[in-house]
Amino acid sequence: MNNNNSIPPTPASPKPVAPVSEHTAGFSGYFPTWCPGCGNFGIWQALKMTFNKMKFDPDRLSIVFGIGCSGNMNDFLWANSFHALHGRAIPNAIGIKIANHDLPVVVIVGDGDCYGEGGNHFLHAARGNHDITVIVHDNRVYGLTTGQVAPTASQGFKSKSTPQGIIEVPVNPIALAVSQGATFVAQGFSGDMNQLVELIEKGVAHKGFSLVNIFQPCVTFNQINSYNWYRDRIYKLTSENHNPRDLNSAWQKSQEVTEKIPLGVVYDVDRPTYTDSLPQLSGKPLLDSALNIDLAQFINDFV
């Protein structure tokens, strides 16, 4: 039996399109399917506002999405994008950057994706100071797979996969990034969109590996780390209480994870990026190098 005849043709369901304002024009895709009240909405709006503010062109912006509720933003945010496998968005992004270092490259992932499945890539991307911006949706839970524990969950957190409470202590994303050589590390909250725009813009503008870890309450599967839970604990880093160019100060701030939680730029230093350290890329992007090459010198090595 021919497959084409076995199933009556169904018209593609029309997808509602997201509202477009002067702040989000050009990047708005379909209207999100996230739960009402999801912290992802704030991050989504902040990203579109940042890209417009930075006058990016969707054709000339590359976004790599991970897999999870955050990764589903692939259909809600228009840009030249690669929708990766779970855990593997960072190496895809590094490859894009190496191929064309003129393109801004942004990675949109969740905490399970980035610190769990893809944890190894995260460490090594920080070490290499690859010029990409990693936006992590940190909600301390797995949403898309319906509520198991994430590596960022507080010790003792009960979930479908840890009904007696999780035994491990949580990953500390900020300390991890600072200690492994990231050159820009910031923390935001999806309930504060104005600050998010500021942090994402600084992260994307930064030359080198940048992390923006964003607290993003999951209203469906995490009843503990709610908007109010965060609001009771967060405070802003200012020039009075912190110097982001000072490693010791950054390290101290990275240890504030329970009572008081800092928001803002935790660490910001300069180091040559991976692509800037390759002489082969000093003239033009790898993409633009000629493919034909005189082979004689290479052949003669074997005579």
Place this chain on the structure above:
Amino acid sequence: MIDITVKIGGEAGFGIMTTGLLLGKIATRSGYHAFEYSEYPSLIRGGHNVIEVRISDEKVYSQQKQVDILLCLNLETFNKHASEVKEGGIIVYDTEKIPESKLNKPDVNLTYVHVPFVSILQEHKLSTVMLNNIALGALMHLLGADLNILNAAIVENFARKNQEIIDKNILAAKLGYEKTQKEMPQGYKLKLPKLKNIIPRLYISGNEMIGLASIAAGCRFYAAYPMTPTSALLHYLASQAQNCGMVVKHAEDEISVINMALGASFAGVRSMIGTSGGGFALMVESVSLAGITETPIVIVMGQRPGPATGMPTWTEQGDLLFVLHAGHGEFPKILLAPGDVEEAYKLTITAFNLAEIYQTPVFIIGDKYLQESHQSVEKSIIEGYKFKIDRGKLLSQEELSKLTEYKRYLITKDGISPRAIPGMKGSLHQANSYAHGEDGHTSEEADVRIKQVEKRNKKAQTFLMNDFQMPVLYGNRQTPLTLISWGSVKAPILQAMSKFKDKFNYLHFSYLWPLDKIKIKSLLSTFKKTLLVENNSGAQLGQLLTMVTGLEFEKKLLKYSGRPIYPEEILDKISFST
């Protein structure tokens, strides 16, 4: 006909491999054909290393069992390999280091040459790493080769070192040469006469040839995680990266390797990765990602004996069916398996074109035997190979600008959609790991799913129509027996055939997937008798051909000891089965 095998053995870490490499290179420069085969354990120091170089004035395809000259740098080499030396052959060893009482001398007429390597080193205050040049000097004399060619090779080899080191190495070679000259009996006939017409040849390994071809093909990104037998490809390309404008990335793991390459390819750069079975196992999920996102990639899969860590430094063809089935879900992939360095060059260049034409993963399946063995090949074959860089349906900015709407996964007759690169004006799209529609957006609608599955499957049909190559028949069509094999087994089969031209012919598969079922079946049906020859225990090509054609293969020569098949084993099997 001149046909000499020199075998050199000793402890790992004493430059045995370099000795063999230089010997093969010198023979090639002198106009001879050479083929190298080495055996070594997965250790850095200690352990037993041997390398053999077969030198002939006619084309040589593989190693052979019998040895003409055995050079022993330790007792183990003598006792393990003396029995391989044929009547009238020579064994060179250090009488001061290797006591006579411990030697198991074979019961045939051999010439024993005593070269006191260690005391020569001590007397002339040379370092232990120069021992291999004393050995090379000794071999130069035994072969009747010109010491000046060795000296030139030493100067090249140590080009970055200071003059004192070069001089000392040249002295070591001279001492080895002179000592051997003194030791040799009167009337010894030198083995390699000076040739009049010297045809320029390369002396190159499979790994180096794949690397050279990737440079020729415009590969601009190579990523790998070290793993025998493909590490030398990483080393070669890393050494040439700045010269050819390639970025070579040793990534943190194999999962990162393939995903970086997919990112680079998505962004428009020709990309290749290399690994072996264990590393490839880690990449498999992302092979599937390449399939659904329709991202071109060339994957060099160098086989070694598994399962798991297996025998890291030995050879096998145990991963054909693994590669064939790698990746969850259904999508087309292309499998190519070169049989020698010439094929490695041509198929690697082809692989880059096929990857971009069909926007899907293309595999170059090799093994330790092909990738680590050096062999000589006419320079003119490589220089004269004409090819075009074909990027398939990759759109130029001009072509893209003419489109009213760009759809990355457009349904087309041949299954291949136009590809734009991020950054181009009007290129907006997503490469999506989820099932998607023509515009790249996620879709779980049944009709969209069916159309995209059929579109991807169609690429295999298009490949069979436009680019598939039938297996090549070597030898006389009318012989009573046809050997069937793939990849590096070509070497011992053609070697065996060079001696017995009318006993059998050989059907060589280098295009392994997709296969044209009808053509292959009708071709196989024309053979009177067949013998399947494979370097594995499961007759994996046989299984594949049975799956495709329904034909069964009764007679098989299968070897899975971690060693390559020898031409002698093929001839034994044939005389037994005919």
